[in-house]
Amino acid sequence: MGGESGPGVTVPALLNCLGKHQSVEAILYGDLQKVAPYLSLCNDQALLSRVKIIHCEGEVLDTDKPSDVIRAKTNSSMSLAVSAVAKKYADACISAGNTGALMGLGLIKLRTLPGISRPAICTTLPTVSGRSYVLDLGANVECSPEQLHQFSVLGSLTAYLLDDIKQPSVRLLNVGVEEGKGSNQLQRTAHLLSADPQVNYCGFVEGNGIFKGLANVVVCDGFAGNIALKATEGFAMMIATILEDLLRNSWLARVTLGVMSRSFEDLKDRLDPALYNGAYLLGLHGIVIKSHGSASKKAFENALEVAIEAARHNLPKALAPLLTDKFITNNKESV
């Protein structure tokens, strides 16, 4: 368990999180030998009593094919963690490992909600006015209009349940906001969304509109979503690198930054990608959260918070009855 960074990141993040949430218990699936040293650093016996460890020798690698994981790695930490959700031992599962394998295991062990053909990776992104749900972020590189419709319903209901927004505005990511813009696939999706009274469809949105907060839910295929997310991430990292260079080369900058550190902390708190780590695999009969593979301790802690929030709202169970019979019937063929 633990993605690229391993238990040196995930275990301290978990212990921190348990310290904050007294009612949360954790099952840790992983190699006991690798996990134990980090657990032994904690002296709080009451807290440790809330951690159950299941030793697993099998590990899913980033290079593993999802089909191979499902067939051969049945005793891997990832496989057992997803099973724990399926068997109701756990309310949610969090992994920083191979996304494709996690998707595959989720599909096989948890199955999709009625009317949903495949789950979408969904995260919240910061906007000038709050946060927006964006999906899909890479699970489905190509999507049919029916799938994009399903993602719109899932995103919309999630924003309603988690952020208490009565009629979340839904927009489709496109290269322009005019009606005729974009591919045939987007045109057909717009048509489906306009015809669905359950979706508050508000038209197209361009890439910059995500951060302007022009919609509560932004829907796109996994290719576009992944490109938008990663490009932004790369830009943010470039700014950080340039700022670091500036600080290294200027004592004046270092001194003044020290003075105004409070303001910068405010800025960092709003923009820190760590605080947006933790993406839902939306559309399954159970909560599965994907953390960035190279997540920091703070970022993995955020993924745990995302899981706890979803579990507190009983996400898939609360969501399922909101899917209408008409939606389920219409989408039966595409499932």
Add this chain to the structure above:
Amino acid sequence: MGGESGPGVTVPALLNCLGKHQSVEAILYGDLQKVAPYLSLCNDQALLSRVKIIHCEGEVLDTDKPSDVIRAKTNSSMSLAVSAVAKKYADACISAGNTGALMGLGLIKLRTLPGISRPAICTTLPTVSGRSYVLDLGANVECSPEQLHQFSVLGSLTAYLLDDIKQPSVRLLNVGVEEGKGSNQLQRTAHLLSADPQVNYCGFVEGNGIFKGLANVVVCDGFAGNIALKATEGFAMMIATILEDLLRNSWLARVTLGVMSRSFEDLKDRLDPALYNGAYLLGLHGIVIKSHGSASKKAFENALEVAIEAARHNLPKALAPLLTDKFITNNKESV
């Protein structure tokens, strides 16, 4: 002429630019009544003698269909400006107007280079180590592998001619770097690029790799390119908004920012979107530069600089003979 901001932005930008470049002359296509007040603010008669004004009453609107502009708006400022390049009255044309119309006029009046089926919108983006050429940014929402191959050749030769890079590294924008990732279209493009000895193809790149400077040239269809560019732009604007809020609400931040203004100017100079305004319509027999519709004076000035740089390097003329016979023959069918 002048896009959303109009001659109040473009004329002062032009005059500034002419002040810097003594050997440059300008032909201004536009409504004399709207243009004149801004020209009259300039007292430098020698500079003004380098500006020729062609009065045009027709104007291309953002809502105009390209086909309508080509057919009916033959006396518009945009149409006449593109004609000036075709008739060799001008070495380059710059417009902040309707992108589709500019593309259409470029195609009709300037035609594409041999082996090129359609032009691509190409711009340079800042990276941690310099700048990268990214194309297409929205002119061609869907592209065939042959078109993406053509864009790779165009981008590569442009980086060679303008930035003096002997073998520019070319990468395809994708949702992962592993060979099997992405759509069938990208797989086929990768195959075409690997087989072309003129292209230094280095594999796939993810969105964050653009800003890491992992390639001199990043190639994608217009949909992906537009999403990446606009998402980044939106994120940058969000940071600017948050920073402004911080400064408004904190006297300490304002004072310290005053002290370290030099460092911040350095940062702004590297990141300011204005300094990346001005995109090439690459692949035409002539230089056509597209400015952002809502460009500031500084941004429009940058678009003028892009045009001057391209003209100094005699871009399409220097590029055309570098297209190999094999490339032209192979791409004949797709043109």
